Amino acid sequence: MGQATDTVERTEIGHDEFDPIGTLALIMVYFAILVALWLFMYFVEFLGNDPTVTGAVVPVVGLI
Amino acid sequence: MSESRNAYIDAFPAEAKVVRAAFYSSFLALALGGVFGIIQTLHRTDVFRFIDSTDYYTVLTAHGVFLVISFTIFFLVGIFTWAITTSLDRSVKDIRFTWGWYSLMAIGITLTGVAILAGFTDSIDMSADVLFTFYAPLQGHPLFYIGLVLFIVGTWLAGADWFRTWWAWKQENPDERIPLPTFMVLTTMLMWYIATLGVAASVLLFLLPWSLGLIETVNPLLTRTLFWFFGHPIVYFWLMPAYMMWYIMLPKVSGGKLFSDPLARVVFVLFLILSVPTGIHHQYLDPGIAEGFKFIAMTNTMFLLLPSLLTAFTVVASMEHGARQRGGEGYFGWLKALPWRDPVFTGMALAGLMFAAAGFSGMINAGMNINYLVHNTFWVVGHFHLTVGTAVALTFMAVTYWFLPQVTGKALWNRSVALGQVVLWFLGMTFMSNAMHRGGLLGIPRRTAEPQYDGFEFEASVGSVAELDAQIALGGILLTLSLVLFFANVIGTALNGRSDTLPDNSYAETLSGPEDAPKVLDNLKLWTIIAIILVIFAYTFPLLSIIDRGGLFGPDINPFPVSIETIPMLAMALEGYTTAAVASAGEFAQATLLGVIR
Amino acid sequence: MNIHTYEKLWLIAAMVLIVGFIATITYGSVALGITMVGDQEDTIEPRELSEDDRFGEPRVEQVGENEYEAYVVARTFMFQPDPIEIPENSEVTFYVTARDVIHSFSVAGTNINTMAIPGEIATMTAEFDEPGEYGIVCNEYCGSGHHNMEGELHVLPEDEFDLTELSVEADDEVALEDDDEVTLEIAVENGQLEDLETTIEAEIGDETFTEDVTVEGDSTYETTVSVDAADLGEGDHDWSVTVDDYEESGTVTVVDQLEDDGGDDDE
Structure with a gap:
């Protein structure tokens, strides 16, 4: 029922005339956000949340 | 009179009845789940506690099972039936068979629901406070497992129904491409068949016989691993109908066409082959599974991001196509040209936006060692309230505003209320899930009645725990209001008279159609075989190793019937319990009623 | 199959993202030595924990100059020992198992977090450089008293620690x-x-x-x-x-x- 009440006039845009530049712009913004948030989460939130589990295999051997 | 009208109910009156029944079952579950949702939100945040904390877990089990099993899957079978009949333009082979699987699902979930809700009262020796994941040695009443089995068998038969209809169509149209909606249904169901093998094995071989006392013990790690074999792909089972709506309805309501049919097919094929061999990423912190297996699960999971990332592009491009046709311009200006006053569009668009955010928290969940930070914290709850709780639920609610008139033949009661409803849901979930994510990073656990401890406090570097609780409670209240508006519309529409001016039953056309898609994409056998091979690769060794280590039936250990073990604790908390008992009697009456209705 | 140039671009970006994520995690594993809870330990009979050398008496033991082992039992609805006391500047390996149902052992506000599964023993090694007190929560639902299950981890100044x-x-x-x-x-x-x-x-x-x-x-x-x-x-x-x-x-x-x-x- 979406368009039933729409009064916006439309122009037909075919396959070859359509370049989704707006989508590319939006999704690049998304990409940048993802990269920034990932780095923040891994290197600040995670690695900054010491102590962290490290090499469980090595120390057991190290009896004096 | 009705000759001018071409709604779904006009073309497929018999199927429309089944779809309607499935929708109403789904909405009933949504209502119950919503009530339990607000109870636990207020309880957990300590804003308003009127149930005993031991009953919180019954509430939580009901909230989880009703929403992620019955709400989502009943809605799925509704729109899948619609998609098959509409896109193949033919009726199901035998409507009695269709009613058969619907009834089986309804009976199954009612049994499970009764087993869960009986946990509220001591007068019946029955409970299943085992949450949606039912990890052994926690044990539920056999009825809980039996109900689940019937429900899942119902979905299997539903799939058979759709395949049968497609085969009949193929006989008559041997050279045609599978219509996109049917393609989506079939690939999703193939994925579901593979995925449910895990839970079927877990329940039929171990948990059900064990709850009946036929076998003494189970291997907790084995049943847990089998659960996640099913437990991860089920999230795609919730998500695929929403994806379908984004691919075939959203472009249409945006005023455009689907950008690429071939890529949509690629996406669904990727989901078919990659959904299952990823479940171990829920077990990154499980002892007894080697790190190597966890790493394999991680790479599979990470590559499973691909179909979702592709979907983001295709769906947004389709929206943009609509916006440009409506006169939208500029890099971002076209967004203003979208039909934001249409609740169907706005609901789906906001759901998609939330899914973009959910995608990020999902990427964190997919990461192996970073799981130490977030595993089983409130973060995870925030994540799936964005995915299933918004991307899926909000999409379902939004498309309901289109589907309801189609399957009832009645006009939607109120479009403005509908618009308010979807926006309110978006706002409520923004508050709630944001606070949940942040709380998780402080180490606040999920699945607990009282995340307030005696010996220590969670320390927030920004804001405070009280502020997070306030946001969650506020979010919960907004979501509840949104649900009230939704049901007002559902009931209002049902009470409406017949409408003669319904839009036609149709879905989006494509800019790049199936003729551009390589034929191999439609080779379902090939993709199924690849999917099975990947599952074998990912799961054979972990499963063998778990069985080798712990035995098929695990160590010697007592089942943990939650209801019986808790009696001393209940005795301690006897005061205040009377109120809960009264409330639960009401709840139980409701459950019985539900059984009768069905 | 014709894919729009922009979409190809996004496809590449998406792959970069995915590979980047995997690379980050691998960096954490290899360069920083963050290991996962795995299958290093043999299974154990949950019923026989009380006769076990390590879990019969849940405790902290010194095994090297600054190296300690903590044997922890998670059970409804408590952790043993409680509190767990260890000295600062130490490297502690936690051995965690469950006696009855699935629990977790999660030190709040840190990256020490594992499931505790009956029959399985989780091992985690971590370094504690600073004295401090941490809360331990069970973050897996384990029954009606789940919310009461908590413990404490005390990292003591060296001069206050002894065994x-x-x-x-x-x-x-x-x-x-x-x-x-x-x-x-x-x-x-x-x-x-x-x-x-x-x-x-x-x-x-x-x-x-x-x-x-x-x-x-x-x-x-x-x-x-x-x-x-x-x-x-x-x-x-x-x-x-x-x-x-x-x-x-x-x-x-x-x-x-x-x-x-x-x-x-x-x-």
Whole structure:
């Protein structure tokens, strides 16, 4: 029922005339956000949340 | 009179009845789940506690099972039936068979629901406070497992129904491409068949016989691993109908066409082959599974991001196509040209936006060692309230505003209320899930009645725990209001008279159609075989190793019937319990009623 | 199949993202040495935990100069031991198992987090550089009292940490007529690997004893102090033994004659 009440006039845009530049712009913004948030989460939130589990295999051997 | 009208109910009156029944079952579950949702939100945040904390877990089990099993899957079978009949333009082979699987699902979930809700009262020796994941040695009443089995068998038969209809169509149209909606249904169901093998094995071989006392013990790690074999792909089972709506309805309501049919097919094929061999990423912190297996699960999971990332592009491009046709311009200006006053569009668009955010928290969940930070914290709850709780639920609610008139033949009661409803849901979930994510990073656990401890406090570097609780409670209240508006519309529409001016039953056309898609994409056998091979690769060794280590039936250990073990604790908390008992009697009456209705 | 150039671009970007994520995680594993809970340990019978060397008595043990092992049992609805005490500047390996249902062992506000599954033993090694107190939560639903399941992890300053255990055995009643002595059998156990230099102070009635001792690493020092019952006289006499911060005390009664002389021949 979406368009039933729409009064916006439309122009037909075919396959070859359509370049989704707006989508590319939006999704690049998304990409940048993802990269920034990932780095923040891994290197600040995670690695900054010491102590962290490290090499469980090595120390057991190290009896004096 | 009705000759001018071409709604779904006009073309497929018999199927429309089944779809309607499935929708109403789904909405009933949504209502119950919503009530339990607000109870636990207020309880957990300590804003308003009127149930005993031991009953919180019954509430939580009901909230989880009703929403992620019955709400989502009943809605799925509704729109899948619609998609098959509409896109193949033919009726199901035998409507009695269709009613058969619907009834089986309804009976199954009612049994499970009764087993869960009986946990509220001591007068019946029955409970299943085992949450949606039912990890052994926690044990539920056999009825809980039996109900689940019937429900899942119902979905299997539903799939058979759709395949049968497609085969009949193929006989008559041997050279045609599978219509996109049917393609989506079939690939999703193939994925579901593979995925449910895990839970079927877990329940039929171990948990059900064990709850009946036929076998003494189970291997907790084995049943847990089998659960996640099913437990991860089920999230795609919730998500695929929403994806379908984004691919075939959203472009249409945006005023455009689907950008690429071939890529949509690629996406669904990727989901078919990659959904299952990823479940171990829920077990990154499980002892007894080697790190190597966890790493394999991680790479599979990470590559499973691909179909979702592709979907983001295709769906947004389709929206943009609509916006440009409506006169939208500029890099971002076209967004203003979208039909934001249409609740169907706005609901789906906001759901998609939330899914973009959910995608990020999902990427964190997919990461192996970073799981130490977030595993089983409130973060995870925030994540799936964005995915299933918004991307899926909000999409379902939004498309309901289109589907309801189609399957009832009645006009939607109120479009403005509908618009308010979807926006309110978006706002409520923004508050709630944001606070949940942040709380998780402080180490606040999920699945607990009282995340307030005696010996220590969670320390927030920004804001405070009280502020997070306030946001969650506020979010919960907004979501509840949104649900009230939704049901007002559902009931209002049902009470409406017949409408003669319904839009036609149709879905989006494509800019790049199936003729551009390589034929191999439609080779379902090939993709199924690849999917099975990947599952074998990912799961054979972990499963063998778990069985080798712990035995098929695990160590010697007592089942943990939650209801019986808790009696001393209940005795301690006897005061205040009377109120809960009264409330639960009401709840139980409701459950019985539900059984009768069905 | 024609894919739009922009979409191809996004496809590449998406792959970069995915590979980047995997690379980050791999960096964490390889370069930073963050290991996952795995299958290093054999399985264990949950019913037989009480007879097990490690989990029979959940505790902290020193295994190297700054290396400790903590054997932790998660059960409805508590952690053992509680609190877990370890020194700062130490490397601690946690061995965690569950007695009944699936729990978790999660140190709030840190990256120490594991599932505790009956039959399986999770191992995690972490370094504690600073003293502090952490809460431990069970973040897997384990039954109706799940929300009450909590523990504490205390990282103590080095000078406040020890693994010393003091135990004293003493008679309740001593008879005058046998010329008996009031005897305290004192055992000081040093669970740490380096020697423990300390002073044993004992007091029986008004008599005091002081002994400077060196308890060797991972061993127990035993000593006895005694006073003639006659010197104390008939009646109740308090005694106490102090080693560092540990104190044991009790009361001994000196009587004229034991009523039942049967099993009481300690000399």
